[in-house]
Amino acid sequence: MIGKVIAAESDKITARILLDDIETVNMGDLLVIESRFKYLARVSSIFSRNIGEPNLPDKMAVLTDRIDDMESLFGNQFYYAAECGILGVLDSGIKPAKTIPKFLSKIRKAESKDLKFLLKEGKNYIKIGKLRNMDLPITIDIDSFITKHAGVFGKTGSGKSNTIKVIIREMITHRIPCLVFDIHGEYGYKRGLGGMENVIVVGLPGSESDVSLTVPLQMITPGDVRVMTTLTEAQEDAVALIYKRSGRGWLEYLSQTGTEDIVSNFENKIQIITVLALQRKIERIVNYNFIGRDFDSLNYILEKIKQEKIIIIDFGDYEHDDWAIKLITSIISRFLLNKYKKYKKEGHKTKETLLVLEEAHKLLNRDTAKKTVFSNIVREGRKFNLGLCVVDQMPQKIFEEILAQLNTVIIMLLTNIKDREHLILSSENDLSDFKKEMKRLDIGEAIITGISVPFPIPAKIDLFKKGHSKEESFDQFEFNELDI
Ligand SMILES: Nc1ncnc2c1ncn2[C@@H]1O[C@H](COP(=O)(O)OP(=O)(O)OP(=O)(O)O)[C@@H](O)[C@H]1O
Numbered sequence: 001m002i003g004k005v006i007a008a009e010s011d012k013i014t015a016r017i018l019l020d021d022i023e024t025v026n027m028g029d030l031l032v033i034e035s036r037f038k039y040l041a042r043v044s045s046i047f048s049r050n051i052g053e054p055n056l057p058d059k060m061a062v063l064t065d066r067i068d069d070m071e072s073l074f075g076n077q078f079y080y081a082a083e084c085g086i087l088g089v090l091d092s093g094i095k096p097a098k099t100i101p102k103f104l105s106k107i108r109k110a111e112s113k114d115l116k117f118l119l120k121e122g123k124n125y126i127k128i129g130k131l132r133n134m135d136l137p138i139t140i141d142i143d144s145f146i147t148k149h150a151g152v153f154g155k156t157g158s159g160k161s162n163t164i165k166v167i168i169r170e171m172i173t174h175r176i177p178c179l180v181f182d183i184h185g186e187y188g189y190k191r192g193l194g195g196m197e198n199v200i201v202v203g204l205p206g207s208e209s210d211v212s213l214t215v216p217l218q219m220i221t222p223g224d225v226r227v228m229t230t231l232t233e234a235q236e237d238a239v240a241l242i243y244k245r246s247g248r249g250w251l252e253y254l255s256q257t258g259t260e261d262i263v264s265n266f267e268n269k270i271q272i273i274t275v276l277a278l279q280r281k282i283e284r285i286v287n288y289n290f291i292g293r294d295f296d297s298l299n300y301i302l303e304k305i306k307q308e309k310i311i312i313i314d315f316g317d318y319e320h321d322d323w324a325i326k327l328i329t330s331i332i333s334r335f336l337l338n339k340y341k342k343y344k345k346e347g348h349k350t351k352e353t354l355l356v357l358e359e360a361h362k363l364l365n366r367d368t369a370k371k372t373v374f375s376n377i378v379r380e381g382r383k384f385n386l387g388l389c390v391v392d393q394m395p396q397k398i399f400e401e402i403l404a405q406l407n408t409v410i411i412m413l414l415t416n417i418k419d420r421e422h423l424i425l426s427s428e429n430d431l432s433d434f435k436k437e438m439k440r441l442d443i444g445e446a447i448i449t450g451i452s453v454p455f456p457i458p459a460k461i462d463l464f465k466k467g468h469s470k471e472e473s474f475d476q477f478e479f480n481e482l483d484i
């Protein structure tokens with residue numbers, strides 16, 4: 001026993017902690033309260049209190065250099081307490097608590113045997129770590145993790161990418177396809193899953209990859225350009241006219257036709273100054289060396305995903321090029337969403353597939369989120385078995401409507417108060433109990449909350465280690481015609 005209940009209120013209790021045990025109780029610890037029912041609770045704050053005169057701490061303060069033992073002077077007037085959120089009632093699993101425990105119910109630390117129900121077997125569950133301070137593996141329900149969308153948030157170096165690598169390693173075993181937008185080269189050959197069986201690194205120039213990424217120019221829509229840069233009203237009108245006439249060939253037309261010819265082709269409905277500005281803007285896009293006309297990586301990626309492979313898009317030299325990041329993530333994700341929609345319409349079954357977006361704030365900030373395909377994916381991807389996992393070090397920059405759609409949130413160390421507050425205010429999961437704990441997590445420690453776990457789990461994520469290497473050589477993949 002480490003203490004007893006001294007106050008209770010619907011979903012929380014205050015525990016008196018025995019003096020000698022105070023430093024064995026950690027924020028986030030799981031406790032069991034033995035009353036008529038067995039309640040599971042979680043420590044959300046720890047503090048000291050005193051009874052009697054309100055100025056007792058002051059009296060003690062002025063005497064601190066002369067006394068070592070308070071009790072000989074003041075008697076038994078000081079005690080330690082912890083506030084704990086009630087997570088539920090243990091009953092061969094966990095059920096919502098509709099009652100509160102009695103005064104003075106005994107409290108002890110939760111043990112592995114209390115929480116065995118967490119360890120679920122089967123193809124729907126993956127193991128990603130252990131309960132903090134306990135030798136009990138944690139499993140998450142991968143189906144709801146994927147299709148109900150997820151977020152992994154923590155400051156730089158807190159262990160986000162390691163968490164995703166551990167999740168993906170499990171997905172390889174379960175043969176669940178996944179595509180990672182690996183902006184900073186954390187998942188490919190250098191530090192990640194590159195070379196493992198069933199993993200394909202599709203790279204931009206500057207990366208070590210299995211195949212190079214080539215995106216057809218025809219796949220770029222006016223919407224993609226809007227995500228990358230702002231267009232004036234006149235430029236919007238001009239793009240609409242050109243797109244109406246040239247369709248998918250609009251960028252080719254705009255980049256390869258003389259400025260004055262464009263003006264006259266459109267009977268002066270577009271001003272020369274507008275055409276010049278647009279041509280300047282799109283020149284950079286058209287000249288990207290990953291834009292190609294022959295090989296089409298999109299169908300290659302789709303085919304490999306259908307074969308339940310893991311695709312890593314390594315951005316190589318483009319890791320700091322926001323335009324390239326926005327363009328590539330948008331095109332590939334839209335292509336997959338449209339294909340998955342089409343398959344559903346045709347009555348074909350698709351396997352649930354996870355898209356992982358690192359540096360998510362670049363696309364999912366307040367200004368651009370709604371313009372991106374990712375807002376469609378979090379809204380309707382579930383119907384088509386396509387899920388999004390958002391990874392970011394600054395959740396304060398992620399648009400709240402996106403955060404609200406992430407039904408599993410893995411919180412790692414967050415030292416910035418604005419990040420913590422934004423996450424708590426925007427998430428559909430009630431994260432307020434973890435406000436203090438979020439800033440005290442060690443590297444690799446996490447709070448896993450939401451739909452894929454039975455209650456918010458204090459976790460220590462496994463450290464990723466590379467698994468089996470592949471032996472097969474890369475098969476050639478060619479398309480006779482562009483299927484877009
Ligand atoms: N679960 C873990 N157990 C032990 N060490 C870990 C764990 N997670 C991360 N680390 C250590 O911390 C380092 C940083 O982790 P990681 O690259 O996952 O952080 P990150 O949050 O993705 O950072 P960034 O935002 O800079 O990309 C790892 O290289 C590893 O050494």
Ligand SMILES: [Mg+2]
Nearest residue numbers: 160161162186
């Ligand atoms: Mg990272």
